[in-house]
Amino acid sequence: MKETKKILLDSRPEGTPDSSNFKFETESVPEIKDGELLLKTEYVSVDPYLRGRMSDAKSYIPPFEVNKPITSVMIAEVLESNHDKFSKGDHVTGMMAWKELQVSDGKGFRKVDPEKAPLSAYLGILGMTGLTAYLGLTEIGKPKEGETMVVSGAAGAVGSTVGQIGKILGLRVVGIAGTDEKVEMIKNEFGFDEGINYNTTENMTEAIKKACPDGVDVYFDNVGGEISDAVLFNINKFSRTVVCGAISVYNETSLPKSVSVQPFLIKNSSLMQGFVISDFEDKHPEGVQQLATWLQEGKLKYTETIREGFDHIPQAFLDLFEGKNKGKMVVKV
Amino acid sequence: MKETKKILLDSRPEGTPDSSNFKFETESVPEIKDGELLLKTEYVSVDPYLRGRMSDAKSYIPPFEVNKPITSVMIAEVLESNHDKFSKGDHVTGMMAWKELQVSDGKGFRKVDPEKAPLSAYLGILGMTGLTAYLGLTEIGKPKEGETMVVSGAAGAVGSTVGQIGKILGLRVVGIAGTDEKVEMIKNEFGFDEGINYNTTENMTEAIKKACPDGVDVYFDNVGGEISDAVLFNINKFSRTVVCGAISVYNETSLPKSVSVQPFLIKNSSLMQGFVISDFEDKHPEGVQQLATWLQEGKLKYTETIREGFDHIPQAFLDLFEGKNKGKMVVKV
Structure with a gap:
């Protein structure tokens, strides 16, 4: 049976979060069932809004739970699929857990095309x-x-x-x-x-x-x-x-x-x-279309700060609050 | 030649205004020319927003000038008219100076009907x-x-x-x-x-x-x-x-x-x-219509605090900041 590392919320921060708010654990990865996918994390988006979810306060999305994995928008490769819509080798994006490997029902995910733009762009300028x-x-x-x-x-x-x-x-x-x-x-x-x-x-x-x-x-x-x-x-x-x-x-x-x-x-x-x-989900397709057009026309540039390694996800997030990123902060796993 | 009392801005208030910011003077009233009206003040509206105009700060309407009359929305009777639209005996409303008598070109004024609602209502619920x-x-x-x-x-x-x-x-x-x-x-x-x-x-x-x-x-x-x-x-x-x-x-x-x-x-x-x-002048007619309908249907009540006497206009205004009014504060002259 495969194993995966995962990153959990260890405690809720008071003021500025630090590395003690996170903890790493290992779990075994179950076999996929009907309608499920096995996903291998490729890129993880870290964003300031996640700070809000670390607190136990009413907001536009529910807070993270202590001792549960942090989630954010990620890009993953499909390693195995029992799902109609996605095949082995596809790259998908959606809200996933901070794990190296995970099983998912694919709900809310969409395919992204690495030929059209680099994968990380789908977490930034096209995300x-x-x-x-x-x-x-x-x-x-x-x-x-x-x-x-x-x-x-x-x-x-x-x-x-x-x-x-x-x-x-x-x-x-x-x-x-x-x-x-x-x-x-x-x-x-x-x-x-x-x-x-x-x-x-x-x-x-x-x-x-x-x-x-x-x-x-x-x-x-x-x-x-x-x-x-x-x-x-x-x-x-x-x-x-x-x-x-x-x-x-x-x-x-x-x-x-x-x-x-x-x-x-x-x-x-x-x-x-x-x-x-x-709040504007119905306008997302129109927005992605317009952004992709401008990108292809060379009218839109973007900067990324890409950190490498699963273990560096929490630090990449913490560095946002010290302005250490230029443009979109992404972790390549 | 007729004379009239008038109320001028004597000084700009620092903090809460008081009676020393106003002064009373007398002036003579000129004869009306072509297109002009002689107006006799009947009701004066005093409103919190006038405080803003007493300061020398950028706002949505220009500030009052020191040594010039204060203006607000008023109701007046037409005593003499050389104006096409208004006749002797009409009651009109519009932005006028704090004077007992004044000559005006009638710009921006409209007639109000004392049969439909008490005159003071046109400064409040229908104003x-x-x-x-x-x-x-x-x-x-x-x-x-x-x-x-x-x-x-x-x-x-x-x-x-x-x-x-x-x-x-x-x-x-x-x-x-x-x-x-x-x-x-x-x-x-x-x-x-x-x-x-x-x-x-x-x-x-x-x-x-x-x-x-x-x-x-x-x-x-x-x-x-x-x-x-x-x-x-x-x-x-x-x-x-x-x-x-x-x-x-x-x-x-x-x-x-x-x-x-x-x-x-x-x-x-x-x-x-x-x-x-x-900002919504184009919607005023629709608004007055709707309010008048509700008023006639008995669905809308209003309260007025009516003070009497031209000399009491400044105090009526000052009393707004101590909450001494119930509903619309109006001075009957």
């Missing part, structure tokens, strides 16, 4: 990352040509994609990131019009004002906290804020406080809306 | 108040039958109307107000299902939870601040917050801070949007 950028921007941000957009977390996987889509759609795009290197990258590699390094900028409100002489029409918010406060002072009448992530406050143990948004929303007849990709 | 309640709720709150709505500032002019419209549309309606008397009023007179007195309730989050066992789908926010923070903890997936007023923070001199809304919006795929009645 949740790309769809979050595209659907968040178009469904909530509703940008109009000639408008100005600010993107926080701009060097991240979602942020850098949002900025490029903004340029394709004819916006002025200003990105906020945490190092000069990242600021150069979003301008030179991803075509942002301006970049602001929040770690070296004293007055963010003024810096945003200078970078956005016509004000901010769309704010794609990946971070929350003080950076988002500074954007508020620059929003235009009828502006839209896509609230996609709040990585700056995910690890706070006390309730985070910010500038009251309400007076700004009234003054500007402005909208803020939380965006979760799973 | 900006009623339209704010109706259009804010329907255009942003988008309520669905059976949902739960929380209204803050529930005993105020807008709040009490929002609650009643919520009941007409089949919602469970919970109001938040500042005295037991007001809580009784919204339940007994305006048909709210539940009321919470925020001044005597220790844990607002728990009180809202108890009053809204199915969570909050629509929040009609007139106050901002801590009350709105408490509502956040109870919002449902896909909830909508109509940000209509923030009276609790209008007079703060430092930048008000609140619980960060962003994580709550993400968790719940929730929307917050600032509402300003002037």
Whole structure:
């Protein structure tokens, strides 16, 4: 009988998670039954939103359970199949457990084609990352040509994609990131019009004002906290804020406080809306199609940070909170 | 030549305004020219949003100028007319200066019919108040039958109307107000299902939870601040917050801070949007029609606090910030 390593939630983090919140175990892999697949993990997506599932709090997806495997979106090869839809040798993507080998009923999985794009792209630009950028921007941000957009977390996987889509759609795009290197990258590699390094900028409100002489029409918010406060002072009448992530406050143990948004929303007849990709499942096929087209046309670039080795999955996740990734963080197993 | 008293902005308030921010002067009234009207003030609307215009800050309408008359929506009788559309004896409503007598070109004014409703109603339930309640709720709150709505500032002019419209549309309606008397009023007179007195309730989050066992789908926010923070903890997936007023923070001199809304919006795929009645001018006729119908059918009640005398206009306005009004505050001149 085959054995597999697996990674479980050992304890719920208080504040910033660390390696003690995870534990490795080994289990034996059962034989597949009718309608089942045996899957061998190839790529694992690690994402900031997983932090939310490590806490025992009500959210848009249920929390992980202590002593149960962590799950995330992964790519796996089909080693054995008793399933109508998938054959030995197929590559599939879907929500799977952090195991090297696993048996699954294939529910919610879809095949991915390694000829069309590298497998890891299906976890990023053609997966949740790309769809979050595209659907968040178009469904909530509703940008109009000639408008100005600010993107926080701009060097991240979602942020850098949002900025490029903004340029394709004819916006002025200003990105906020945490190092000069990242600021150069979003301008030179991803075509942002301006970049602001929040770690070296004293007055963010003024810096945003200078970078956005016509004000901010769309704010794609990946971070929350003080950076988002500074954007508020620059929003235009009828502006839209896509609230996609709040990585700056995910690890706070006390309730985070910010500038009251309400007076700004009234003054500007402005909208803020939380965006979760799973609310827009009916639009995923259209989104993947559009992203793939832009990718093939060379209009969309993406960056990945690929770590290697099953044992390095937890550290890859932890490194997200220190900004050690450029673009999508993926672990190759 | 006739003379008239007028009320000017004497100084911009720091924090809570007081009577020293206003001054009374007298001026002579010119003869009317072609296309002009001589108007005699009958009713003056005083509203919290005027506080915003007393400050020299960018907002959805320009600030008042120091040493110039305050303006608000008023009802006046036409004493003389050289205007095609209006005749002597007509009653008109529109944005006018705080003067007993004034000459106007009638731009933006419309006639009101004292046979259909008392004149003061056109400043309230059939004016900006009623339209704010109706259009804010329907255009942003988008309520669905059976949902739960929380209204803050529930005993105020807008709040009490929002609650009643919520009941007409089949919602469970919970109001938040500042005295037991007001809580009784919204339940007994305006048909709210539940009321919470925020001044005597220790844990607002728990009180809202108890009053809204199915969570909050629509929040009609007139106050901002801590009350709105408490509502956040109870919002449902896909909830909508109509940000209509923030009276609790209008007079703060430092930048008000609140619980960060962003994580709550993400968790719940929730929307917050600032509402300003002037953005929806094309919907005003439809709104007045609907409100008048409900009023005639006896489905909509309204409360007014009517002060008497031109000299008492500033004090009536100041009393809004101490909650001395029940329903729409109007000054009869």
